[in-house]
Amino acid sequence: MTSDPTVGAGEPRVVLLGRAGCHLCDEARAVVERVAAEVGVSWREVSVDEDPELLRRYAEQIPVTFVDGRRHDFWRVDEARLRAALR
Template sequence: MHHITLLGRPGCHLCEDAREVIARVADELGVTWEEIDIDSSGELRDKYGEMIPVTLVDGVQHDFWRVSEDRLRAALA
């Protein structure tokens, strides 16, 4: 079973867009997902600070800045 992680931060408009796409796709496909604030970890902030939102599928970076619904669905198929 797949798992999606959204790395972002509060107040990020691109993160809000990504959250909507991820929630919709995850719900339709029965996939679990979580959201992590990159500011909760210095390591995450240093690695992804200018790339948010970042989408991980099964712990592997899948997208950043924008989430393509088609690409996400393909990765989860």
């Protein structure tokens, strides 16, 4: 795995960094899943626990969302803001 979850050809428009057992990650996942389905974009989830560098960089901010390779939000995902970013 790369230490930058947003790099690579063919990457989905939304990347969610999270970890197991994180209730905020569960909430963020539901929002990302719903909005991505509504606007017809792909997304993926990456666990910070699988990459020491991601864990070091983002552990205190999870969940973290990236849209089109740029950090979009952390801790909570605002549904309206995400939808607007994907337009």
